[in-house]
Amino acid sequence: MRARDTDWEGVRLHVITGKGGTGKTTVAAALALALASAGGKVLLMEVEGRQGIAQLFDCPPLPYEERKVAVAPGTPGRAGGDVYALAADPESALLEYLEMFYNLRHAGRALTRLGVVDFATTIAPGLRDVLLTGKAAEATRRKVAGRFVYDAVVMDAPPTGRISRFLNVATEVSGLTRMGPIRGHADTVQSVIRSPQTAVHFVTVLEEMPVQETLDGVAELRGLAKGGLQLGGIMINMTRPVGLSDDQLAAAAAGTLDVQDIALGLKAAGIEDSLGPAGNLGLAGSLAAEVSEHAIEALAQREQRHKLDEAGQPRYELPMITDGMDLAGLYLLATALQEQGAA
Ligand SMILES: Nc1ncnc2c1ncn2[C@@H]1O[C@H](COP(=O)(O)OP(=O)(O)OP(=O)(O)O)[C@@H](O)[C@H]1O
Ligand SMILES: [Mg+2]
CATH class of the missing domain: 3.40.50.300 (P-loop containing nucleotide triphosphate hydrolases)
Structure with a gap:
């Protein structure tokens, strides 16, 4: 039925x-x-x-x-x-x-x-x-x-x-x-x-x-x-959802995201001066730090998902x-x- x-x-x-x-x-x-x-x-x-x-x-x-x-x-x-x-x-x-x-x-x-x-x-x-x-x-x-x-x-x-x-x-x-x-x-x-x-x-x-x-x-x-x-x-x-490509993930986790790039992206989105004064992280810098944290977590989760392969059973994902x-x-x-x- x-x-x-x-x-x-x-x-x-x-x-x-x-x-x-x-x-x-x-x-x-x-x-x-x-x-x-x-x-x-x-x-x-x-x-x-x-x-x-x-x-x-x-x-x-x-x-x-x-x-x-x-x-x-x-x-x-x-x-x-x-x-x-x-x-x-x-x-x-x-x-x-x-x-x-x-x-x-x-x-x-x-x-x-x-x-x-x-x-x-x-x-x-x-x-x-x-x-x-x-x-x-x-x-x-x-x-x-x-x-x-x-x-x-x-x-x-x-x-x-x-x-x-x-x-x-x-x-x-x-x-x-x-x-x-x-x-x-x-x-x-x-x-x-x-x-x-x-x-x-x-x-x-x-x-x-x-x-x-x-x-x-x-x-x-x-x-x-x-x-x-x-x-x-x-x-x-x-x-x-991860929302980053593998390259982006690796760079973000390693802390090598280009803050200037992020600032340019923000500028293109209409947010000016996101770099902040010298010596200060500014919006672009804080964003880079956050993305980096997210990337480290995403990579750790990927490792755990990989470990689950060992079980050899069908897998389902719930958001x-x-x-x-x-x-x-x-x-x-x-x-x-x-x-x-x-x-
Ligand atoms: N997919 C999900 N998204 C968001 N929150 C969730 C999700 N699944 C479970 N939760 C939340 O996580 C908490 C624990 O969930 P749940 O009570 O179902 O776990 P449990 O394994 O039955 O716990 P226990 O061992 O205490 O019986 C609850 O607050 C629940 O609403
Ligand atoms: Mg329960």
């Missing part, structure tokens, strides 16, 4: 990780919008209990319930689909699990009051994870009248440092085999996560630390990839939105992802 092929055709669960603060929540939301723009229904899910999605879409805190938060931008001749959101937490997921498998909603409430749910999810961190990934797997597979409820699910997942453990639930809960049904549940979840239906995307910015974390994360997940986990794209977030992140900004990011074939 899609309007055209995308790089991730067949993927129905998109997991978004990356270093903290690089834009995981923002990029997850943009990807959800991009995926929904073909007219489908997409679920955007967060698992860290931070209410980042509600903040981003400027709506009240999300309950443990799927709520429509946005309409996607359409494509020519086709209206955009809907983005639903869910803030999942392990406690609610456990209660839901108990209800689904044992019809235990009321017992579940009593267990909550007694602190048993807290207790269970605290002593067994692997259990927390399997409940959260389990919820994502359930939403991904959910069908009504033989049709998938969601065309795609996008998960705003834990950061790079915790992602492989988070996704490797089968091993993590192996100590819990006494809880037989959870074991079976974990196996089902793994079969979804380690299938061509799932891809793990990395968000980064072009700075040393996030790029290194991305490369480390990719290498770590490659280990799991042998078990069927599919690596996705690398989303380079907050990029800025820096300079006038505040709102729905319009998210639409711009969603369009960028679509134009590059990510959705």
Whole structure:
């Protein structure tokens, strides 16, 4: 039913990780919008209990319930689909699990009051994870009248440092085999996560630390990839246009820009006397200094971009939105992802 092929055709669960603060929540939301723009229904899910999605879409805190938060931008001749959101937490997921498998909603409430749910999810961190990934797997597979409820699910997942453990639930809960049904549940979840239906995307910015974390994360997940986990794209977030040729970049970074030239350029643009009095930098001089700083930064970013080649995964660039992140900004990011074939 899609309007055209995308790089991730067949993927129905998109997991978004990356270093903290690089834009995981923002990029997850943009990807959800991009995926929904073909007219489908997409679920955007967060698992860290931070209410980042509600903040981003400027709506009240999300309950443990799927709520429509946005309409996607359409494509020519086709209206955009809907983005639903869910803030999942392990406690609610456990209660839901108990209800689904044992019809235990009321017992579940009593267990909550007694602190048993807290207790269970605290002593067994692997259990927390399997409940959260389990919820994502359930939403991904959910069908009504033989049709998938969601065309795609996008998960705003834990950061790079915790992602492989988070996704490797089968091993993590192996100590819990006494809880037989959870074991079976974990196996089902793994079969979804380690299938061509799932891809793990990395968000980064072009700075040393996030790029290194991305490369480390990719290498770590490659280990799991042998078990069927599919690596996705690398989303380079907050990029800025450079606007200088290679020669200009090199000269500016080396501080050898010709200030007289700049002054002449300014004069041609109607700005006189930009050289200032002798001994003073003047406008042309300050401009040269600024351009030089910009060039040094641009070259450093180029080096980081080059380093990302090592990951050997498809890359997408998302521009820096300079006038505040709102729905319009998210639409711009969603369009960028679509134009590059990510959705
Ligand atoms: N492309 C962009 N242009 C401008 N600002 C951006 C962009 N992407 C993200 N931001 C801003 O950067 C900040 C961090 O983004 P976000 O909350 O999405 O990151 P995160 O990786 O989810 O962070 P955390 O690790 O805290 O969950 C936010 O203020 C967000 O609005
Ligand atoms: Mg976040």
